[in-house]
Amino acid sequence: MNGFWCEEALIEADGGPTVATGVRLETQDGRIAGLTVGVTAEPGDQVLKGVVFPAAANAHSHAFHRILRGRTHDGRGDFWVWREQMYRSAGELTPEKYEKLATAVFAEMVVAGFSSVAEFHYVHHQPDGRPYAGKHGMELAVARAAMAAGIRLTLLDTLYLAGGIGAGGAAAPLSEEQVRFGDAGAHGWLERLGALRAEVSGAFPPEMVSVGAALHSVRGVPEQDLKIVADHLPADIPLHIHLSEQPAENDACRKAYGVTPAGLLARHGLLTRRLSAVHATHLTPEDIRLLGEAGSTVVMCPTTEADLADGIGPARALSDAGVTISLGTDQHAVIDPWIEMRALEHGERLGSGQRGRFTPGELLAAATDGAAAAMATPVMPAALRTGAVCDLMAVAPDSVRTAGSVAQQFAFSATASDVTDVVIAGELVASDGVHRRLGKPGSLLAEALKEFS
Ligand SMILES: [Zn+2]
Structure with a gap:
């Protein structure tokens, strides 16, 4: 021993x-x-x-966003300008380049004290949307990168079908840059996800690499597809979604569906204990109540939310309502569990004018076992x-x-x-x-x- x-x-x-x-x-x-x-x-x-x-758990990552660190601050680029630059970087990824980059990013996470990461992965196919040979070229490249770095990986295979919410709920088609993120409908994605799970479980130790699922956002997945996912996604798989990161998403959702994004998820039975809502920045009191009642996890990404000027999410109110708080480094402007913990409390202090909104113990719990339901691999308790x-x-x-x-x-x-x-x-x-x-x-x-x- x-x-x-x-x-x-x-x-x-x-x-x-x-x-x-x-x-x-x-x-x-x-x-x-x-x-x-x-x-x-x-x-x-x-x-x-x-x-x-x-060691800490990183509950939200897009490894390739590391390309953008320190490169998007010219002029007065806002979130949507940042997103354009992000699409350019996504367009340059190949499985070979991504494996090398993700290995380096995961190594950066490991030396910073992270032992697990939930990778919200949506760059699935070739730039023109055709699958790679063997279907999972990009996904397996990310998995090999995690194994090389020795970090536990929850590979969140992401459903991304629409470029936005159009008038009356009609889905806007994926843009040219987004085509490689797409799938042949929700059923096509479920089939590919099942095949990926089988391939990954045969190729990697399950405590090191396991597959989870994600819906990009209510912008990226139209209502009829949310329903298909709710009906058919296997019950034993963690599910993540970007939720209410920007007011524009809430406005489009309300206009098309008459409810907030959290309300839309509740309508289809998707607010559950296995759900991790990422950001959850712009919520109504009713959204907070729904997430708390469901016992969902919220992944706060305080350094990213500050960098992108998203706003300060209601972390304390969510926690009080029954939500489990976890932390992620998302776009990797910073990869540092200690700074992420501190930024969570600092956001609360700046927003409320009060100190001590989260205790140091609660912050450590957010960086560790707060991610337990978000991960398909094991997570350390807070002690x-x-x-x-x-x-x-x-x-x-x-x-x-x-x-x-x-x-x-x-x-x-x-x-x-x-x-x-x-x-x-x-x-x-x-x-x-x-x-x-x-x-x-x-x-x-x-x-x-x-x-x-
Ligand atoms: Zn994200």
Whole structure:
């Protein structure tokens, strides 16, 4: 049996998570098989210095959006201008280029302390819409990238059928740039999704790569197709959707269907415990009530929502209503679980004029087991415990940012630069910002990004 010895670690205790000293973890089959406190390291143990936290779960990612970081701020580009640039980048993807890029992006996530990612994947086909040979060329490239980086992947195969909501609910056709995102209707997508699940489960370990489902948005999936998905999507698969990210989406939805996007999902029985609504920025009190009653998850992406000027979503109100809050880095303007936690609370403070809207413990829960229902692969609880997958991040308590901070309040001082070691499935995969198999993510990214204009 392998072991890790942690100088300090955040562990589950009767009175809630607590930081203990001298914590030894025995691991077996990638899980924590034993946890003892107040002991010294045994011969052969790998020593993790600093404070060991559960690794984080990234519940919303579009890996290729990493191309856009620091490149969309000329002039006064708004969300829709950003989206045009994003489509240009999507147009340049091939399975080969995407595998290289996604490997680098996933490596960046790993060194930052993420051990799992839900990849909201919609670039399915060739630029003219024809499938790749073997049908799943792009999807398997993303899966191989995750395996190379050693990150757990929930590959959210996304249904994207329409370019927008037209008058009276008629779907606008996909634009030229969007054609490669499409499928032959909802039934065609369900068939392809089933085939992809079978292929992935045969080719990859299920605790590392599993398939989930996503609906792009109510803009991208017309009402009659929502109904087909509600009737036919297998019950055991997580389902994600971009929800009310922009007021324009709400306006178009109300005009066409007479209800908000959340109301439209409720109409078809799609607001459930297995649903993860991404962003949920512009909600009515009734939307919040519906999501809470359903026990759905909301994936807040605070750094993306700030970068894109989306607005501040009602995270506290959602949580109070019964929604589980999780976090995602979405377009990767920032890949840093600590900054994402902090930005969630900062948004609340700026919006409400009050401090302490989320406790540090709640922020850590949002970055970890808040994503449990959103993922098809295992997620760490908010504190270490026996039986959990052994996904860990050690954080330096003596950096210029963290020195003097109480470890349980690192959400307000640490950054990914303070993450010293990352363990996934019981394997040490990154140390001091370097991926142990792949090297420096910065070099991988620079190399991969050369292939894009
Ligand atoms: Zn997104």
